[in-house]
Amino acid sequence: MKLRLILLSVISLTLASDAGWYIYQAVHDAGASTTADAPSSPPPAVQTVSGETVVVVGPEAQRASHIEVAPLAAVTSQSGISAYATVIDLQPLFDLRNRLASAHADVGTFTAQAASSRAQYQRSRALYADDRNISQKSLQDAQSAMQADDAKLQSARVTLNGLDGAMRQQFGDALANAAAAPASKLFQRLLSGEAVVLRVTLPASFGMVPPERIAVDTADGCAVPAQKLSASALADPTVQGSPWLYVADAALPANLRTSARVPTSSQAASGLLIPARAVVWYGGQTWAYVRTAQDRFTRRFVPAGSEGIREGDHGFMVSAGFHAGDQIVTQGAQLLLSEELKPQGIATACKDPPECDD
The missing domain is CATH 2.40.10 (Thrombin, subunit H)
Known part of the structure; x- marks a missing residue:
């Protein structure tokens, strides 16, 4: 009887030991699996790498925020102001040109008339000198016609010179010469718009x-x-x-x-043109963001004033700090600046809404 009790006790202890080991192994494996399956915590949104501040924005966030980039290309430009x-408004020029053409026609007409009346007067004077073959009144009429035609010609020439002078005074010699030339290509381009x-x-x-x-x-x-x-x-x-x-x-x-x-x-200068839409202002200076990796952006200084050439409203041409092919942020740079300047490590969401009322 005692032997049977001892045998049952040994069997019970063995079964309990095996069950304990099984439970321990199951719990240990479950904990290891949970640890392996737990996702790693995302890196901070702003990091410092090699002394540069880097803004980390994933591809999905970039698409949601409409962040766009474009490669920089080398350009050449001349210094200027x-x-x-x-x-x-060229309508007054066209009007003057029409009046000038009419004045030219009048000068041509009165030139012919003056030449004809002068010839008639010369014939009449010759006939009158040849033993009075015409009356003195006819000679005087021919002389009056010649003088009248000469006066008309002189008046037409004064009008023509006045119009030419007015055109040159308002539009300069180049446009006046083009308007006076009958087959000016420049004037035809202006007239056709x-x-x-x-x-x-x-x-x-x-x-x-x-x-x-x-x-x-x-x-x-x-x-x-x-x-x-x-x-x-x-x-x-x-x-x-x-x-x-x-x-x-x-x-x-x-x-x-x-x-x-x-x-x-x-002299033409070569450099890289930073688009105006890519430039942001911070601390009284101009900056631009460059995408250095698929999800990383770095802010770089854009020289202005005496160190950079301002290309009107198109942007800044620079020769340092950037390289051809750099992926410059052309849309969303202000959003990246706001993310960079946002205080890090401060929770913005309230875990217990009723306690946030205070």
Whole structure:
């Protein structure tokens, strides 16, 4: 009997030991599986790598925030200044040209009449001198007709010269010559609306001969080349400086006020053009974000003023700090700046809404 009890006790202890080991193993394996399956915590949104501040934004967040990038390309540009430009209303020029053409026709007509009446007077005087073959009254009538035709011719010439002078005073020699030429290609382009004339006012301190070619900004943000015509006899009353006339092959509305880029050197400089929409202001300076990895963005300084060349309203041309092919952020740069400047490690969501009422 005692032997049986001892045997049962041993069997019970063995079964209990096996059950305990099984439970321990199951709990241990479950804990290990939970630890392995738990997702790793995401990296912080702002990091510091090699002394640079890096904003981390995943691809999904980039698409949701409409963050767009574009590669930088090398460009060449000339140093220059920005000048005021106004598209001139050419209707007065067309009207003067029509009146000038009519005055030219009158001069031709009266020239022929004056020549005819002079010849008639010469014949009448010869006949009168040859033993009075015509009466003195006929000779006087021929002389009066000649003098009248000469006066008409002189008046037509004065009118023609006055119109030519008015045209040159308002529109300069180049446009006046084009209007007077019967087959001027320049005037035909202006008349058909394929080209416009701009009055470009250079600063009084420009200090050099105006360049033959400049670039004029259009309303859609593009630039068209313009060719110098002549000095402008009329100035823009709202702008002080030296006015010059330029012609551009573009359809621009009359009296449009725009700007022109006037080169100050014939030497072309090469660099990278940072688009204006990619530039953000912070701390009184200009910056741009570059995507250095699929989900990482770094803010870099964009030189301005004496260190950078401002390309009108198109952006900044730089020669340092960036490289050709850099993925520059063209949309969403302000959002990245806000994310970079946001305090890190501060919970923005309340876990227990009733306790947030205080």
